Amino acid sequence: MKKFVILLLAAMVVVVACSTRHRTPIAPTETILFAGDSIMAGMGPAIQKLMQTGRLKAPDGFLLREHALHYRYVQEGKVSSGLCRPDFYNWPVRLHGFTARYHPKLILICIGTNDTQHIRTGHGVLEFRSQAWEREYRRRILTLIGIARDAGAEVVFVSPPIMGREKLRTGVEYVNGIIRKVCVHDHVLFIDLWHHLADSSGKYQRYWHNSPEIYPTPLRAADGVHVAPEGNRLLAEAVVKTLLKKEILPLTLKGSL
Secondary structure, three states: OHHHHHHHHHHHHHHHHHHHHOOOOOOOOEEEEEEEOHHHHHHHHHHHHHHHHOOOOOOHHHHHHHHHOOEEEEEEEOOOOOOOOOOOOOHHHHHHHHHHHHOOOEEEEEOOOOOOOOEEEOOEEEOOOOHHHHHHHHHHHHHHHHHHHHOOOEEEEEOOOOOOOHHHHHHHHHHHHHHHHHHHHOOOEEEOOOOOOOOOOOOOOOEEOOOOOOOOEEOEOOOOOOEOHHHHHHHHHHHHHHHHHOOOOOHHHHOOO
16 A cells, blocks of 8 residues: 555656646736836836735735736836937837837836936927926827827836935926826826835935844935835835736736726
């Protein structure tokens, strides 16, 4: 009897090993495109990692892991880019090209950190914070939304976290407010992360003093702009939870967007 049990277990191991060896990989069926400036260049991979590992409390974590293999993740964050300098990086042209190439079902955009500057047009210079500047910036945001929708993708804008330097902080907050208003008016989801890495009083903090680690955990880079790995993990968690709550994720349950 003992010999029979041993043989049976050995046979089961062989069957499992063979089935694992010959398992057909699941081909990704839906594409998620991450676009924007260097904030998205850091946040996007963190969102991808979280979705692939499913490290959220049940049932969200199970739901993510179940569908993670069905997604293709395309990271197209561009350092120093924005909407004010198409001569450096033309986001409408680039986004149009990305949608034609990747056919994404979901586009996450984080932009604006580099847009606290004048806009040069063929008719002159539009001064930052002027009404003419705001009209033009609104138009450029709407252009991105239109490109995404024309491609059949759902577009979501994600704000950057609070900035460290006061001048940059007030400027980015102003730009952020414009993007939020455009999104609300055009029925586009806007995920506000401005205070997500701030302290309990809503002010900028570089270190997370409430971290479970022995020493304070860095949330931000020394420049007061960019985000450290732990900060990106926290931002990614907030984004994914919102996408699940709004039923934008999982894409495979939504069918065609």
